[in-house]
Amino acid sequence: MPFAPHRRLALAGLAAVAALVAAPAQANPTLGKPAPAFSVVDSTGKTRTLSEFRGKTVVLEWTNEGCPYVQKHYDGGAMQDLQKRAARDGVIWLSIISSAPGKQGYKTPAEANAWRTRTGAAPAAILIDPKGQVGRAYGAKTTPHMYIVNPAGTLVYMGGIDDKNSADPATLAGAKNFVVAALADMKAGRSVAQPVSPPYGCSVKY
């Protein structure tokens, strides 16, 4: 392969250019790259950061109680089951509310705690992000919109919770849950087979 060195050089050049181009685009999360850092207060008043969970798998779930797509996953207890299973496996599950005050789904810390009790939700924490800073850092578009960060802080999954873009609870049966699949891959030491999928649901009410 007489051309190989040139090609490699060209590829390296391309990569360098791509890196330059991509450099300012860090706010958009990229698979295989460090997940955007954040520092935000949870519903108990405690400041939470992504870095405090270094060494553990972290699931980020954007949520909005008033969203019919979120309700599909909560009303029958499906999301709560996922949260509990995650906790058993030592996975940190963070539910994030990025609704702006006055918009659908916005919650004060007390309201968020009441919602947790009422629904039996079991996230490690509910992050209150009324300015949408965490949401925008991750490019969260919908509720639910799911992200998984591995113990090294690298983003390994982003997208929908499953493959059924519908608010109809009947679609839960037979849906392929991407978060469950990704967590299983990680638990088994495999790389995540499906690392991206289209997120679906209501728009995040920034």
Place this chain on the structure above:
Amino acid sequence: MTPRLAGLVLALMALTAPLAQAAVDTGHLQAELVAQTSAIAPGQTVQVALRQEIDKGWHTYWRNPGDSGEATKITWTLPPGWTVGDFVWQAPQPYPVGPLVNYGYSGEVLLPMALTAPAGAPVGQSVTLQARADFLVCEDICIPESAELELVLPVQAQAAEAAGRWAAPIARALDAAPKRADLTARFENGDQGLKLAVTGAALAGLDLAGSYFFPFDGAVIDHAAPQSIERGPQGLTLGLTASYAFQGPEPPEVLVGVLKAGDAFYEIEATVGSLPVEAAGLGPPAPRSSGGSGLGLPVALVFAALGGLILNLMPCVFPILAMKAASLAGHAHEVRGARRQGLAFLAGVLATFLALAGVLILAQAAGAAVGWGFQLQSPPVVAALCLLMLAVALNLSGVFEVGASLQGVGSGLATRGGLSGAFFTGVLAVVVAAPCTAPLMAPALGWALTQTPAAALLVFAALGLGFAAPFVALAFAPKLLARLPRPGPWMTHLRRVLAFPMYGAAAWLLWVLTLQAGPTGMARLLAAAIVLALAAWLFGLSQSRSGGIGLRASAAVLAGLALIATVFPTYPAALPTGAEPSGLVAELPYEPYSAERLAQLQAQGLPVFVNFTAAWCVTCQVNEQVALARQGVADTLAATGTVYLKADWTRKDDVIAAELARHGRAGVPLYLVYDAKGSAPVILPQILTEGAVVRALEAAAG
């Protein structure tokens, strides 16, 4: 027709028409099934449609709902043998929701489907077709709504013709739906970002402003990112922002969707491949006259004339014109000669402006993204202009004289040399005026370059008229001329003084070249300048002696060498694109501009201030010093969290040229303030004050 007969006809019509199903109100829309025919024959295919009448302010979704939402669905319950096809989707509208964009419909929308009866459908009976339609209806919040719908169609022996209230609307919907034309589409996701190129006869000659790609797949592009448009002789190229599908293990190999090309919609399927050259090269389309800068031709002409007038006062122009005017003053009594001089000057000015406009228009037609001031993006031109300024300055300093015309004093005005001298004074004045683009000229020229060539030429002619007006007025008004002071020794002093602004202009061009070509380029230009100065001195020496042929020849050779050295060899590109020219002292933290970065900051809900500037743009530099590099601005940027982006057009940059064109400009400066809500940007005036910038930033931050 008797009343009884009429009643019978009505009754028959009622029987043969599909039984009218009342539209179902699902909460935020009315839904119903409608048909293009009033009956159906066994084996016949007719068009039926799901009709939605959506409440004002609410919308439902296209097949790709965009960043959120869900496409309208229909589930049929059909008797055995009956079949129905998929929706024929209408072209969608984008609906921005905060930092997101959805694709969908508002108002009334018909989604047609092809319904086919089985060959054995029993004639004479009516068939009842049932369907459940599911909608996600959104305003700010979204509500899933559904309707159980019915369509009853009589089955008759002969094929049914289109009839009834919905025949025409369904036909129109089918007609308007995006279709495949003979278009070729390719896409490439490289270091230039995701580019989609579409070519085909259907695109030739279309006004491509507002073109947009709606992908079927919601994971391939960032729906909220602006799409750049570049025209080509056979089509167009859209600049898209790749979305997460391109991050996955299997990046997309086809992009399927709807292309909005001007006002037409086509379904396209793009495959990976190198982009056809005939899909690009002609720059962005002219903004629609309804949008953009709403400057009309008369206003543009007035602006151009005013701008031309103001150009007379520019530091590099004024010395030349002042000397010329002074030379006229010496011959106030020679009215005819003065008039002819004035007209020759006017001719020189107009010819040069029209030639410049011609070059610009041709360059644009050839696809170069150029704008006013484009001459100064090329280092050889800057270097040559610098030498020209130096030569004029040396002349004013008295190192040498150029014929009788530029010198003017004591020479006959009616001589032929005087006329051509006046003509070339006009040419020279325009050439040196180009760097001093007056603020008033930019909107007029920007407008002109997005218009037809004829309109552009008119605007440039108006500019020339304004520019030449003071001199011509002087030449045509003997009384004015008479009021000018008589020539005398003071003229020599004036010339010596006026030399200094020209030295200043030369120094400034040297600085511009340093930014463009680095210290090596600067060293070269300085060497050339010294050689030119030597040549000028030798030439001057030859003028003061008799028989100085050898001196003149040496001067010509040296001047030639100096000029060649400025042009050849080519200058190195001193700075990587996007890097800050080291000569600029920036007190405000900023980032280099890119459309992606802007879109991203807007998506993050941050206010953004964009400064389109260039080292060779005097207005830009003045604004920079007087209004931008100020503590008040720095504090306001920090307090409002505004991100400062700088688009440096010192060197040719197609992306920046396209962005300028989008705002109806062909030159810098341009200052845009984007608020946090993603609204259209506020355009700041071309002459800034610190207070105006601070107020605009605060207003945008809310």
